Amino acid sequence: MASRDAPVVIKKVKKVVGGGHHGGAWKVAYADFVTAMMAFFLLMWLINTTSPEQKRGVADYFAPASVSSSSSGSGGILGGTAVGDEGAQSAGAMAFIEQLAPEAPNMQDRDGQSTTSGDLSKSSEDELREELLKREEESFRSAAESLxxxxxxxxxxxxxxxxxxIDQTPEGLRVQLIDQEGRSMFDAGSARPNERARTLLRAIAKIINQLPNRIxxxxxxxxxxxxGAEKDWALSAQRADASRSILQGAGVDQDRIAQVSGKAAKEPLYPDDPTLAGNRRIAIILLREAPVLPDSPSL
Structure with missing residues (x-):
């Protein structure tokens, strides 16, 4: 009878599904990944929207405070002061602020001559001028090959x-229409180009129109x-003007015509025999243009 009066004990067992407290770990990792991606795309957006000046400012902000305003190196353009030299290091935040608009340092080259910012600017302009001249030479070579x-x-x-x-002269790219024995560009004593000359001039005009140079x-x-020498002056000038008219009719802008002239027989192509037919010619020159350099920024 005593066993019947004993209390009944019910034991509840709670089953944990999903790995217990480890079940949400992937959510944390995913949240970190999404946060990192958001930061990455925000950085890309900021880089895309900032100006070069702002980028330089940010780069200077994170640069070491001991960066010198002078670049080290040998004489000339590469001359400067090493970082380890006395007085070369900046001093704190104030020196950094002043570095944004530094005064041009006086640098000594190997000969002891001072190299100022003006010399550096001139050197940059010379390099730019040389590069522009190279490009013009390349355009002339391309035009000659196209013709x-x-x-x-x-x-x-x-x-x-x-x-x-076709050749290149100090003046520019020169294209000459030359008479041959039995194959002339103009009838004898006439300033009117024949069909042969007009065909060549129209072909030359197509090449000229590809370049901006004056003519x-x-x-x-x-x-x-x-x-007959006195008549040759007028005849040579009239033939040049007739050639100009055909070029303009083929699409060459009249504003590009810099000069139309006649030189009679004063500059023969064959000096040893000035009476040769090859001395009768029309010379068309694509003039070299002085390179336009950008204004030098104030230092």
Whole structure:
């Protein structure tokens, strides 16, 4: 009877599903990943929207405080003061603020001559001018090659290739239409270009239109008998002007025409024989342009 009066004990067992307290660990890792990605894209956006000046400011802010305002190196442009030299290090935050707009340091080259900011600016301008001249030379070479290729590809121009002379002079890229024996560009004593000359001039105009350079057109004649030299001046100038008219008719802007002149027989192509037909020619020069340099920033 005593066993029946004993209290009944019910034991509840709680089953934990999902790995216990470890079940949410992936959520933490995922949250970290999303936060990192958000920070990354925010950084990309900030980099894309900041100006170069702002980027330099941020870079200077994180730069070591001991950065010198002078670059070390040998003489000339690379001359400067090493970081370890006395007086080369900046002093605290005030020196950093002043570094944003430093005065041009006086640097000594190997000969003991002072190299100022003006010398550095001039050196930069010289390098830029040289680069612009190289580009102009390349454009001239490309134009000359294009004209030679056009003469080869077009059947109506192939037979006229001997009437074209292309070279570079101190003035620029020169294209000359030259008379050949039995194949002239103008009829005798006439200032009107024949069909052969007009075909060549229109082909030259296509190449000229690819470049922005101004143009000089000069007429030349061969030496005439006594008494004809005076007429050669007018004839050479008239032939040059007639060539100008055909070029403009083929699309060359009249504002690009810098000079139209005649030189009679004063500058023969064959000085040993000024009466040769090859001395009669039209010289078209794509003039070299003085490179336009940007204004030097104040230092």
């Amino acid at each position: 030679r290729q056009a003469l080869q590809d077009m059947p109506e121009l192939a037979e006229l290739s001997k009437n074209i002379l 000089s057109i000069t007429g030349h004649t061969s030496a005439s008998a006594a008494g």
